[in-house]
Amino acid sequence: MELNIDIAKSKETWNGGGAKPFGASYGKMMMWFFIVSDALTFSGFLAAYGLTRFKFIDSWPIADEVFTHFPGLHGVHAPMYYVALMTFILIVSSVTMVLAVDAGHQMKQKSVAWYLFATIIFGIIFVGSQAWEWKNFISGSYGAVKTTDGKILQFVKDGHQIALSDFVVGERTDHRVQHSKYNGLWFEKEETIPNYSIVQIKEAYQSNSDIQIRSELIDPATKQKIILSREEGLAQLSKTRLVVEGANLEVNEYGNTIFADFFFFITGFHGFHVFSGIILNIIIFFNVVIGTYERRGHYEMVEKVGLYWHFVDLVWVFVFTFFYLV
Amino acid sequence: MAHAHESNKKRIWIVLIMLTIITTVEVVLGIIKPSYLYLTSFLGTSPLNWIFIILTLIKAYYITWAFMHMEGETKWLRRTVVWTAFFLVSCLLIVLLFEGEYLYSTLAPLVKW
Numbered sequence: 001m002e003l004n005i006d007i008a009k010s011k012e013t014w015n016g017g018g019a020k021p022f023g024a025s026y027g028k029m030m031m032w033f034f035i036v037s038d039a040l041t042f043s044g045f046l047a048a049y050g051l052t053r054f055k056f057i058d059s060w061p062i063a064d065e066v067f068t069h070f071p072g073l074h075g076v077h078a079p080m081y082y083v084a085l086m087t088f089i090l091i092v093s094s095v096t097m098v099l100a101v102d103a104g105h106q107m108k109q110k111s112v113a114w115y116l117f118a119t120i121i122f123g124i125i126f127v128g129s130q131a132w133e134w135k136n137f138i139s140g141s142y143g144a145v146k147t148t149d150g151k152i153l154q155f156v157k158d159g160h161q162i163a164l165s166d167f168v169v170g171e172r173t174d175h176r177v178q179h180s181k182y183n184g185l186w187f188e189k190e191e192t193i194p195n196y197s198i199v200q201i202k203e204a205y206q207s208n209s210d211i212q213i214r215s216e217l218i219d220p221a222t223k224q225k226i227i228l229s230r231e232e233g234l235a236q237l238s239k240t241r242l243v244v245e246g247a248n249l250e251v252n253e254y255g256n257t258i259f260a261d262f263f264f265f266i267t268g269f270h271g272f273h274v275f276s277g278i279i280l281n282i283i284i285f286f287n288v289v290i291g292t293y294e295r296r297g298h299y300e301m302v303e304k305v306g307l308y309w310h311f312v313d314l315v316w317v318f319v320f321t322f323f324y325l326v
Numbered sequence: 327m328a329h330a331h332e333s334n335k336k337r338i339w340i341v342l343i344m345l346t347i348i349t350t351v352e353v354v355l356g357i358i359k360p361s362y363l364y365l366t367s368f369l370g371t372s373p374l375n376w377i378f379i380i381l382t383l384i385k386a387y388y389i390t391w392a393f394m395h396m397e398g399e400t401k402w403l404r405r406t407v408v409w410t411a412f413f414l415v416s417c418l419l420i421v422l423l424f425e426g427e428y429l430y431s432t433l434a435p436l437v438k439w
Binding site for chain 1: 333334335338339341342345346349350352353356357364365371375378379381382385386389390392393394395399400402403406407410411414415418419422423425426427429430434439
């Protein structure tokens with residue numbers, strides 16, 4: 001082995017000694033290794049999303065109809081605006097990071113610290129925005145019903161989707177009480193029960209002749225969900241098994257449950273990367289402030305963490321395209 | 327380090343402007359969805375989707391080359407990273423997307439999921 005590998009004589013094995021294959025230091029090379037393998041992990045997720053989408057190509061939820069919220073604009077249909085803003089925030093955070101690296105090359109300790117600080121703030125804003133997206137997705141906006149054959153039925157009026165509360169009047173009428181740990185069966189609580197019972201929704205549908213039911217299926221000619229006639233709608237509605245409000249890993253008022261599963265999994269995994277990036281940025285921020293890299297004589301650590309941060313931005317660019325646009 | 331200690335600020339701002347413009351174009355197209363791009367089909371999906379994918383790859387190029395400083399690395403480090411990822415991801419995508427299409431068109435009529 002000694003014949004093949006040039007072992008550095010110094011004790012600096014953590015840095016890989018002085019050996020620099022491809023002109024990159026040990027740490028940078030390992031960061032590239034990590035990035036390539038992590039890129040393959042994310043590709044696996046997105047490719048699986050692609051497979052599932054092709055599998056359910058005739059009924060996949062339409063992203064513009066799912067992500068329509070913008071902070072401060074209640075009830076306004078704002079497809080994509082917020083996620084576009086999030087994308088922009090992450091790109092700006094990448095820019096402040098690259099400015100920190102740039103300032104590091106010129107050994108400007110103060111600028112590096114300020115740019116890193118900005119990067120951390122933008123990162124936190126991004127993760128917060130993602131949490132807000134999750135909150136909206138989980139609590140849902142309209143409510144729907146699920147049939148015995150696993151299809152989601154939504155309600156529309158004049159071609160626009162309406163919420164259950166827009167046409168079902170009154171409180172839940174079957175006197176069903178939420179089971180808690182204290183009044184439920186055998187000290188077990190149940191999942192949150194919907195605001196309305198199935199019977200109530202059926203009655204409301206029958207008494208409002210201007211309400212129609214929208215199926216999961218997409219009309220290939222217009223790429224819109226097919227709206228059923230009143231009679232077909234009633235036939236479908238009679239198969240109702242469950243009232244769905246919001247989305248979780250088991251049901252999803254916007255359509256296929258697996259859409260929600262992928263949403264939670266992919267954006268969650270990405271959000272976790274952003275979170276780790278923020279932690280790394282905070283660590284090196286303090287190292288910059290106390291002058292660790294100034295004494296070391298170079299700011300390569302900022303560059304390495306910067307590589308990771310840009311990679312997270314890069315992944316988001318793809319998630320944005322394949323989840324929200326395509 | 328291969329690169330000198332000069333400042334690259336101008337390049338950074340140009341890249342930011344490019345990325346912002348591309349994202350804006352994507353969002354505007356995604357909201358308007360012109361029917362001649364959205365409802366027609368080209369190579370398995372709509373031309374609009376192809377535009378999104380191409381714009382995304384352009385963004386990925388800018389982020390990797392300018393921000394991750396790929397343009398300053400040696401040629402073979404660049405090729406090791408980019409070619410490896412590109413080859414493996416292409417294989418995976420081709421296999422999985424064809425499989426998804428098969429599940430829809432061939433298997434779905436016979437199976438209840």
